[in-house]
Amino acid sequence: MKRDSVLRLLYGKLASIKTSVYILSVMAFFFMAGTIFPQGEKLEDYIKAGGKFVAFVKLFGLLDFFSSPLFLIAAFVLFLNLAVCTYERFFAIRSPRRYPKEFTPTHGITLTQDEAEAVTETRRVLRDELGFRLVSKDNEWIVMEKGLPYRWLTWLYHAGIIVCVIGVMLTFLLAYEDTVTLAPGKAVAVEPEAQGRLSSLAGKKGPSGFKIKVLEFLTEYAEAPELDYPEGGLSRLAIGLGWQKPRYMMKGDSLFATDWKARILVEEGGRAVKEKLVEINDPLKYGGYTFYLLDFDQVFKVRVENNPILLEAKNNEEMLVPGLGFPIRFSIFRTGKLKKLDGSIEEIRGHTNIKYAGEGQDKDEDLGRIETGESVYINGRRLTLVDVVESPIMSYRYDPGMHLLWWGGILVLVTMSLRFFGSWHMAAYRIGSTGGIARLDVRMDSKGLFADPEKTAKRLEHYLTQNDIRPTPLQEE
Amino acid sequence: MLNYEMVLSRDSYLLGIELRIFWSIAFLYALSAILFLFHALARSQPSGRAARFIMTVAASIHVGLIVLRTFEAGRAPFQTLYESLSWFACSAALTYLFVSTRWKTVYLPGLFVSALSAGASFYALFGRSPAVEPLSAPLQSYWFEWHVILAFFSYAVFVVSAAVEASYLIIRPLVKRGTAGGLGLSVDALEGFHKSAFSLAAFGFPFLTFAIFSGAAWANEAWGRYWSWDPKETWSLITWTVFTLYLHSKAIPAFRDAPASVFNILGFVCMMMTFLGVNWLAKLLGIPSMHVYAV
Numbered sequence: 001m002k003r004d005s006v007l008r009l010l011y012g013k014l015a016s017i018k019t020s021v022y023i024l025s026v027m028a029f030f031f032m033a034g035t036i037f038p039q040g041e042k043l044e045d046y047i048k049a050g051g052k053f054v055a056f057v058k059l060f061g062l063l064d065f066f067s068s069p070l071f072l073i074a075a076f077v078l079f080l081n082l083a084v085c086t087y088e089r090f091f092a093i094r095s096p097r098r099y100p101k102e103f104t105p106t107h108g109i110t111l112t113q114d115e116a117e118a119v120t121e122t123r124r125v126l127r128d129e130l131g132f133r134l135v136s137k138d139n140e141w142i143v144m145e146k147g148l149p150y151r152w153l154t155w156l157y158h159a160g161i162i163v164c165v166i167g168v169m170l171t172f173l174l175a176y177e178d179t180v181t182l183a184p185g186k187a188v189a190v191e192p193e194a195q196g197r198l199s200s201l202a203g204k205k206g207p208s209g210f211k212i213k214v215l216e217f218l219t220e221y222a223e224a225p226e227l228d229y230p231e232g233g234l235s236r237l238a239i240g241l242g243w244q245k246p247r248y249m250m251k252g253d254s255l256f257a258t259d260w261k262a263r264i265l266v267e268e269g270g271r272a273v274k275e276k277l278v279e280i281n282d283p284l285k286y287g288g289y290t291f292y293l294l295d296f297d298q299v300f301k302v303r304v305e306n307n308p309i310l311l312e313a314k315n316n317e318e319m320l321v322p323g324l325g326f327p328i329r330f331s332i333f334r335t336g337k338l339k340k341l342d343g344s345i346e347e348i349r350g351h352t353n354i355k356y357a358g359e360g361q362d363k364d365e366d367l368g369r370i371e372t373g374e375s376v377y378i379n380g381r382r383l384t385l386v387d388v389v390e391s392p393i394m395s396y397r398y399d400p401g402m403h404l405l406w407w408g409g410i411l412v413l414v415t416m417s418l419r420f421f422g423s424w425h426m427a428a429y430r431i432g433s434t435g436g437i438a439r440l441d442v443r444m445d446s447k448g449l450f451a452d453p454e455k456t457a458k459r460l461e462h463y464l465t466q467n468d469i470r471p472t473p474l475q476e477e
Numbered sequence: 478m479l480n481y482e483m484v485l486s487r488d489s490y491l492l493g494i495e496l497r498i499f500w501s502i503a504f505l506y507a508l509s510a511i512l513f514l515f516h517a518l519a520r521s522q523p524s525g526r527a528a529r530f531i532m533t534v535a536a537s538i539h540v541g542l543i544v545l546r547t548f549e550a551g552r553a554p555f556q557t558l559y560e561s562l563s564w565f566a567c568s569a570a571l572t573y574l575f576v577s578t579r580w581k582t583v584y585l586p587g588l589f590v591s592a593l594s595a596g597a598s599f600y601a602l603f604g605r606s607p608a609v610e611p612l613s614a615p616l617q618s619y620w621f622e623w624h625v626i627l628a629f630f631s632y633a634v635f636v637v638s639a640a641v642e643a644s645y646l647i648i649r650p651l652v653k654r655g656t657a658g659g660l661g662l663s664v665d666a667l668e669g670f671h672k673s674a675f676s677l678a679a680f681g682f683p684f685l686t687f688a689i690f691s692g693a694a695w696a697n698e699a700w701g702r703y704w705s706w707d708p709k710e711t712w713s714l715i716t717w718t719v720f721t722l723y724l725h726s727k728a729i730p731a732f733r734d735a736p737a738s739v740f741n742i743l744g745f746v747c748m749m750m751t752f753l754g755v756n757w758l759a760k761l762l763g764i765p766s767m768h769v770y771a772v
Binding site: 018177241257 | 501702725728731
């Protein structure tokens with residue numbers, strides 16, 4: 001018996017909007033905590049970086065806060081609160097509405113019709129001219145309404161948020177992602193190492209059974225001039241006053257990567273099943289996975305003097321050349337289409353810059369520009385750039401919660417917009433008569449940002465009094 | 478065909494013109510803020526009218542400046558923080574001017590909005606580079622325009638809502654004491670004025686929701702994840718949560734007055750954190766963010 005009453009009390013608390021305010025406040029605080037501590041960082045790194053709240057961080061799992069038990073419990077309580085409120089409101093909205101016996105009128109209109117005629121005319125005007133429908137005539141006050149069903153719209157966007165949260169939960173439990181580097185012309189099997197949180201527990205593997213291959217990799221650049229602009233505030237003010245002028249200018253390497261694309265072929269059972277030019281913002285979807293162009297690798301193959309053994313290094317990685325005495329590195333290999341400043345487009349002659357990679361003042365010093373097949377002398381050693389292999393890095397993701405989230409999101413956005421920007425009006429009225437003069441008392445209520453009860457009341461008065469004979473002033477002789 | 482020198486000198490010339498106009502606009506916003514302040518201190522309606530007129534002039538020129546920048550860059554003008562600050566200052570001022578047509582004699586909210594517009598403009602001019610950059614690959618998406626326009630529209634509305642809320646909190650005790658002469662509000666109009674703060678927040682809320690969803694959809698296409706708990710994403714969720722708190726607290730009699738006002742102003746603070754504070758937070762705490770403005 002006692003347990004029942006405790007449960008009832010708990011349920012009552014969960015069905016309360018006041019509880020929503022408290023839990024939302026806690027959630028807002030938790031979200032803030034998650035932005036103060038670097039998420040995903042290791043505890044050792046946090047300590048090394050001089051982190052001051054080690055005990056707190058350990059206790060509450062603040063470096064992976066959004067997956068910590070504390071956060072998940074709070075999120076679950078919020079979800080329960082939302083679900084219980086939505087469930088309760090559903091029955092409240094479905095049950096027949098009970099209206100108060102008395103309303104406080106917001107408008108009063110004196111009518112010239114007799115009482116019986118006024119009753120018929122008011123009903124006709126509200127229904128035919130203003131579009132209201134009758135919802136209650138059981139009491140002295142008759143209630144009519146028009147517009148969008150705001151209670152259902154409110155309920156629907158809360159239900160939409162529940163659908164979104166379920167989608168997020170599915171993502172949290174089942175989604176996983178991995179990456180694959182595609183060497184040119186070589187088909188790679190999609191065999192993810194990573195697993196979703198729940199599937200890891202069940203020991204299942206994600207779906208696969210097909211291979212992907214890169215057919216071509218394209219990059220696009222634009223010439224981007226640099227702006228000669230002063231750092232100091234006063235100099236900037238001088239530009240504002242017209243005493244100085246900002247100046248664009250072309251510098252050595254003023255190429256700006258505007259796009260990179262990879263033509264990807266999907267093979268299943270030795271057969272090509274799909275081909276797509278993938279780029280950022282336009283991923284490939286196949287077999288429940290979505291493939292994104294994450295980055296690209298460039299491997300430089302270099303011959304030193306006439307040595308048949310080639311040295312290899314990725315872009316911006318240190319390379320030790322025998323006999324050179326210091327490390328070097330290759331900057332990004334520029335190739336593809338270039339949109340020039342004058343609007344013309346030309347093919348870039350593939351090239352890279354060799355940089356000094358040692359320590360000290362000369363770090364990053366440019367040691368020379370080199371194209372494929374060309375040689376350059378550095379410190380008396382001849383370096384020949386034999387080849388550059390470009391491999392796109394694809395990240396791929398399996399996320400069964402995403403579609404539910406989008407459908408929930410659409411439901412939330414549509415119903416929330418209708419609820420906030422649409423309008424609903426209620427007119428509760430009664431007609432009385434004193435001394436043979438009929439009087440209409442109306443209470444106008446509304447919902448929605450663009451609903452205007454004053455305007456509706458004025459229109460009602462206009463229609464009810466438009467045929468009245470009004471006294472006209474006598475004409476002067 | 479244009480040669481390089483011609484293109485560079487044309488672009489430099491246009492940027493020079495743009496900067497001179499923008500500096501003038503920033504000074505006009507500042508002058509407007511000073512006149513609004515004078516109105517508040519001296520209870521002078523003419524100075525309030527003058528402040529609003531100057532703000533109208535500044536915002537009108539600002540619209541022209543944004544159009545010029547759009548042509549100059551050949552894309553929507555909100556890629557860099559310089560451009561976003563300019564857009565923010567202009568949209569907040571325009572929203573205030575539109576809302577102020579409903580409360581023609583109440584000038585106090587204009588003080589907050591013009592000060593914010595001046596602050597945003599001076600920060601852009603003193604602190605950021607105005608260079609026109611080509612659009613980077615992740616930003617080349619139809620979500621770019623939608624997401625940013627919706628987010629900034631909601632920001633502008635929240636700025637004005639907070640300005641009205643703060644003005645209400647200042648004017649209400651004066652009206653109750655009968656010493657609010659010259660501030661343009663009577664006892665009868667007080668609650669209607671306060672209600673407009675709620676209406677504005679309620680108007681901006683669906684746009685903020687839309688901005689968050691469109692941002693998630695865009696992140697899903699560009700980065701392969703709709704949500705990464707990046708500081709900017711998290712702060713946008715905090716802003717949404719605080720405005721949810723505000724809207725819900727208006728439905729609870731015990732929270733309807735002072736607590737609701739606090740939530741509205743807190744929502745504005747969170748919105749500013751989402752827009753600007755995240756940059757500062759990421760730098761201060763060394764937290765990586767995919768949303769930090771590079772320029």
